[in-house]
Amino acid sequence: MDAALRELSYAQAIQEAMAIAMDMDERVFLMGEDIGVYGGAFQVTGDLVERYGAERVIDTPISELGGAGVAVGAAVTGMRPIFEFQFSDFATLGMEQIVNQAAKMRFMLGGEVSVPVVMRFPAGSGTGAAAQHSQSLEAWLGHVPGLKVIQPATPHDAKGMLLAAVADPDPVMIFEHKLLYKMKGHVPEGHYTVPIGKAEIRREGRDLTIVATSIMVQKALDAAAVLEGEGIDIEVVDLRTIRPIDRQTVIDSVKKTSRLLCVYEAVKTLGIGAEVSALVAESEAFDYLDAPIVRLGGAETPIPYNPDLEKATVPQVPDIIAAARDLVKGVR
Amino acid sequence: MAGASKAAVVDSRANLPFVYRQYSPEQLREVLHKMYLIRRFEEGAEECYTRGLIHGTMHLSIGQEASAMGICMPLAEDDQITSTHRGHGHCIAKGAEVSRMFAEFFGKTTGYCKGRGGSMHIADVAKGNLGANGIVAGGIPIAVGAALSSKMMKTGKVVVSFFGDGANNEGAFHEALNMAAVWKLPVIFVCENNGYGMSTSTARSTAVKNIAERAAAYSMPGVIVNGNIFSEVAEASFKAVERARAGEGPTLIESKTYRHRGHSKSDRNRYRTKEEIEDWMANRDPITLFETELRDFGFIDDQGIQAIRDAVAKEIADGIEFAKASPAPEIATLQNYVYTEPA
Ligand SMILES: Cc1ncc(C[n+]2csc(CCOP(=O)(O)OP(=O)(O)O)c2C)c(N)n1
Numbered sequence: 001m002d003a004a005l006r007e008l009s010y011a012q013a014i015q016e017a018m019a020i021a022m023d024m025d026e027r028v029f030l031m032g033e034d035i036g037v038y039g040g041a042f043q044v045t046g047d048l049v050e051r052y053g054a055e056r057v058i059d060t061p062i063s064e065l066g067g068a069g070v071a072v073g074a075a076v077t078g079m080r081p082i083f084e085f086q087f088s089d090f091a092t093l094g095m096e097q098i099v100n101q102a103a104k105m106r107f108m109l110g111g112e113v114s115v116p117v118v119m120r121f122p123a124g125s126g127t128g129a130a131a132q133h134s135q136s137l138e139a140w141l142g143h144v145p146g147l148k149v150i151q152p153a154t155p156h157d158a159k160g161m162l163l164a165a166v167a168d169p170d171p172v173m174i175f176e177h178k179l180l181y182k183m184k185g186h187v188p189e190g191h192y193t194v195p196i197g198k199a200e201i202r203r204e205g206r207d208l209t210i211v212a213t214s215i216m217v218q219k220a221l222d223a224a225a226v227l228e229g230e231g232i233d234i235e236v237v238d239l240r241t242i243r244p245i246d247r248q249t250v251i252d253s254v255k256k257t258s259r260l261l262c263v264y265e266a267v268k269t270l271g272i273g274a275e276v277s278a279l280v281a282e283s284e285a286f287d288y289l290d291a292p293i294v295r296l297g298g299a300e301t302p303i304p305y306n307p308d309l310e311k312a313t314v315p316q317v318p319d320i321i322a323a324a325r326d327l328v329k330g331v332r
Numbered sequence: 333m334a335g336a337s338k339a340a341v342v343d344s345r346a347n348l349p350f351v352y353r354q355y356s357p358e359q360l361r362e363v364l365h366k367m368y369l370i371r372r373f374e375e376g377a378e379e380c381y382t383r384g385l386i387h388g389t390m391h392l393s394i395g396q397e398a399s400a401m402g403i404c405m406p407l408a409e410d411d412q413i414t415s416t417h418r419g420h421g422h423c424i425a426k427g428a429e430v431s432r433m434f435a436e437f438f439g440k441t442t443g444y445c446k447g448r449g450g451s452m453h454i455a456d457v458a459k460g461n462l463g464a465n466g467i468v469a470g471g472i473p474i475a476v477g478a479a480l481s482s483k484m485m486k487t488g489k490v491v492v493s494f495f496g497d498g499a500n501n502e503g504a505f506h507e508a509l510n511m512a513a514v515w516k517l518p519v520i521f522v523c524e525n526n527g528y529g530m531s532t533s534t535a536r537s538t539a540v541k542n543i544a545e546r547a548a549a550y551s552m553p554g555v556i557v558n559g560n561i562f563s564e565v566a567e568a569s570f571k572a573v574e575r576a577r578a579g580e581g582p583t584l585i586e587s588k589t590y591r592h593r594g595h596s597k598s599d600r601n602r603y604r605t606k607e608e609i610e611d612w613m614a615n616r617d618p619i620t621l622f623e624t625e626l627r628d629f630g631f632i633d634d635q636g637i638q639a640i641r642d643a644v645a646k647e648i649a650d651g652i653e654f655a656k657a658s659p660a661p662e663i664a665t666l667q668n669y670v671y672t673e674p675a
Pocket residue numbers: 391417418466467468495496497498499500526528529530595
């Protein structure tokens with residue numbers, strides 16, 4: 001088979017990245033709940049325990065706070081842990097170690113240590129798991145200096161950004177949308193990295209910039225394909241990293257298209273859309289705007305169980321199409 | 333006391349408490365020196381604070397010197413500790429220089445944290461102190477992680493996690509002890525029980541009478557020591573270190589002690605009596621107890637004690653001068669150390 005066309009799922013891409021990281025560096029190990037013989041709640045670690053043994057693929061007790069702290073302590077003393085939260089919602093139990101310890105330890109100690117820990121967070125709605133297993137909390141962590149927060153949107157980036165995260169000397173938080181785990185895409189063999197802090201233009205266009213994160217990138221591309229038939233030419237920027245945010249790529253794109261739509265799954269208010277809107281409003285791109293900035297985010301509600309309600313909670317392709325069309329046609 | 337098994341030491345010291353059999357007279361005099369250094373450091377810091385030279389707040393460990401020194405006594409230089417908001421004594425006991433500690437409190441670039449941490453985050457990574465912590469129980473899981481590193485990298489290091497009686501009611505304590513026991517990690521949990529978490533006594537906060545009893549829930553030895561008697565603390569620590577190095581897993585040591593000062597600079601001492609404080613100061617002061625023992629056993633004389641006190645007074649005065657004379661950080665460096673700078 002042609003290696004250039006090799007396809008993997010997003011979950012397989014992450015698994016391959018973790019295997020490569022462990023092959024390259026004996027300090028790298030995995031920790032998390034049921035990541036060993038069970039293979040992880042979403043089968044991301046899969047059979048890695050068979051290849052690397054229970055000493056490097058460590059099942060922890062159900063102890064998110066303690067587990068996160070152990071990962072921080074191991075990182076600060078020379079290891080390179082990759083810690084999996086079973087669901088990103090459980091970050092709430094580990095916040096102390098993430099926010100007060102991992103993010104600040106280097107700073108508080110005047111640069112005497114680094115904290116090269118990677119934490120992985122299966123995130124997002126769409127699985128019927130209801131309010132406590134479906135949240136998108138990346139902006140919480142994106143608010144904390146000292147952390148880096150990434151949201152790969154493709155299998156290719158999931159692998160490359162995880163390898164970049166493992167090589168990074170600072171704590172990197174990876175939010176992986178659960179519905180992306182089965183997404184297939186081209187993933188090169190071997191080691192490569194995708195830089196943290198660089199957005200990617202997924203589709204070039206003249207009429208409107210959509211800045212999207214995670215699963216919304218694909219939805220924005222689907223919307224753009226439909227609108228292309230109506231003669232609307234959309235540029236889709238995949239933000240990829242929310243801290244540190246790639247301001248320049250966003251600003252340059254808006255200067256070109258003069259319109260901005262932000263699309264993200266997390267609750268709309270006080271989220272990444274507000275940040276992207278503000279950075280544009282504060283920049284020279286403001287003068288180029290031909291229309292108000294529009295945000296499409298999650299509804300102001302916990303994620304409901306009922307599948308129709310659940311879908312209605314977060315932006316869907318028709319919502320993006322409608323918002324983009326209105327923006328370009330000057331309806332609002 | 334156990335220890336008769338150390339039959340090799342059959343000399344005039346054979347009937348003395350543990351540390352007198354285990355360590356040389358020079359080492360023991362150095363312990364007294366360090367205890368004085370901690371005490372005078374705390375007093376010096378307090379005075380600088382009162383005079384407005386240090387801002388923020390601080391938590392003094394006066395009265396707990398034997399606990400810090402006893403626990404650190406059997407540790408090697410590259411063994412590691414995590415410490416607490418009441419961490420000045422631990423830092424000195426692990427080998428820090430008081431000049432760089434004062435410099436940190438003065439917010440200077442020569443401080444251990446380059447003026448970014450202050451009292452509550454005092455650390456000395458080169459000497460194995462991974463840092464004090466502003467979060468009660470925050471350092472406990474981190475110590476377990478450091479012990480996991482030790483085990484995985486086979487460095488032989490032992491890690492001590494200091495925390496207070498208040499911390500043993502945090503979930504992090506329980507999660508960390510459980511993992512350390514399940515994975516048999518080389519870590520020692522040291523609860524310095526000074527009777528209170530701020531104003532709340534252990535009787536009002538803690539369901540067990542002795543915190544060491546909680547070790548049973550995690551299948552590890554739970555040892556209670558009089559934290560004001562250096563030899564008792566050092567002996568318990570010595571055994572726990574041996575156990576940890578042998579790969580037999582963690583120990584919980586409850587070191588019963590008392591803080592002479594208030595919780596922090598805002599404490600009005602409304603929750604305990606003056607009599608209680610005076611009783612501890614007059615009858616159970618750890619430095620007095622150790623000094624008397626050293627003198628009674630003939631390890632030091634009055635002249636030797638005076639020499640230590642004089643040397644410490646000078647170290648403290650010099651340390652404060654060093655701190656005062658050190659440069660403050662440039663405002664332009666505000667965002668340094670948030671991330672690891674590219675090499
Ligand atoms: C998580 C958390 N809760 C509360 C506080 C406020 N606080 C600081 S020290 C302290 C008391 C701690 O008591 P203990 O653990 O016994 O230590 P001690 O002060 O007696 O040395 C409290 C409540 C804090 N810093 N962190």
